Amino acid sequence: MDTEAVRSFVRAAELGQLQHAANELGVTQQAVSKRIAALERELEVQLFTRTARGVELTLDGQAFLPHARSIVTGVERAITAVRPGSRALRIDVLGLRSAQAVILHDYWRSHPEINLDVVTLRVNDPRVAVAAVEAGEVDATFRTLTDPTMLPRDVRMIHAFDSPLELLVGPRHPLAASRALTPPQLRRHRIWVPGIAPRTEWGEFYDQLATEFDLRIDATGPHFGDEVLLETLADSADVATLVGARDRYIWPTTYDLRRIPIVNPTLAYPLSLIHRTVNPHPALAAIIKHVGNLTPLPEAVWRPSWATSGPN
Numbered sequence: 001m002d003t004e005a006v007r008s009f010v011r012a013a014e015l016g017q018l019q020h021a022a023n024e025l026g027v028t029q030q031a032v033s034k035r036i037a038a039l040e041r042e043l044e045v046q047l048f049t050r051t052a053r054g055v056e057l058t059l060d061g062q063a064f065l066p067h068a069r070s071i072v073t074g075v076e077r078a079i080t081a082v083r084p085g086s087r088a089l090r091i092d093v094l095g096l097r098s099a100q101a102v103i104l105h106d107y108w109r110s111h112p113e114i115n116l117d118v119v120t121l122r123v124n125d126p127r128v129a130v131a132a133v134e135a136g137e138v139d140a141t142f143r144t145l146t147d148p149t150m151l152p153r154d155v156r157m158i159h160a161f162d163s164p165l166e167l168l169v170g171p172r173h174p175l176a177a178s179r180a181l182t183p184p185q186l187r188r189h190r191i192w193v194p195g196i197a198p199r200t201e202w203g204e205f206y207d208q209l210a211t212e213f214d215l216r217i218d219a220t221g222p223h224f225g226d227e228v229l230l231e232t233l234a235d236s237a238d239v240a241t242l243v244g245a246r247d248r249y250i251w252p253t254t255y256d257l258r259r260i261p262i263v264n265p266t267l268a269y270p271l272s273l274i275h276r277t278v279n280p281h282p283a284l285a286a287i288i289k290h291v292g293n294l295t296p297l298p299e300a301v302w303r304p305s306w307a308t309s310g311p312n
Helices: 003-015 018-025 029-043 059-082 099-110 126-134 201-213 226-235 284-292
Strands: 048-051 054-057 089-092 116-119 155-169 190-192 216-218 239-244 258-261 266-276
Touching: 003 018, 003 029, 003 054, 003 059, 018 029, 018 054, 054 059, 089 126, 089 284, 099 116, 099 155, 099 284, 126 155, 126 266, 155 284, 201 216, 201 266, 226 239, 266 284
Parallel strands: 089 116, 190 216, 190 239
Antiparallel strands: 048 054, 155 239, 155 258, 155 266
16 A cells, blocks of 8 residues: 555545645645545545535545554654664664673763664674665664775774773682783783684784784684683683773672783774764764764774774
8 A cells, every 4th residue: 555645645634625735745736636546446435525625534534544544653653763863873782791882871871862772783794784884774883894995885984992901810810910911921821712703803803913912812612601701710720811991791709800901012902883974873973973082092002903093
């Protein structure tokens, strides 16, 4: 059923004249008349009788009107649910405990009036997330294409912020009492990062990190979730992992885990924001400004070769 024909019928019924309905809908009276005639043919009933004063509903028209109003209302709600500017700003993050989600939560707490929808696309390949941005399924994604030439023409990637890494260890680990660590001090220690997917930005990040500082990055075994990872660290005297300083992790107090900053240089995981250049969601500009105003990291920072330039 043609929803514009239904809309024309509803406005003609409410206003009593085809010309008034046409004026409101921004079309000609002839267009409204044709839409209603097509609707009557489809329903196989007459909806209006023409009078000198305009149009009046027939008994069938009176019966159809409340249902037609429901159709129009439903279509308007459906459009509102997906149209940028009328729906929530939809941003993809790698995880709801990730630094990106924490940054967005901090922004929302300061601006609770914003209609924000934080989602997690269950994909490893950043090209799939970029395709979701290009298709309008999400307004932006905190992903990075390490080869910017693969970006579609109408999609832009900008530096968002750098996430400094920390070493996370249990109380029996040899480095547990350290207040800070340098990358050379991590050598020969097993750094377990399960679930590194090949051809991902974080896979390339850890490859370059291990090569640059001669680190022992162990990606063996599937990732059974943060709870299993944290429990393993708590029970181990030789396993550590790397986490972002802003990443949110919660564990029982009995685990006694320690987060140790890495300095000289700070190991920074660069985060980019990818969005469309044409008709971006109007609320996105404020998010971009917010991440651009985050406190910069110290000058001595290591980033991978593919990191996009940015102030943080």
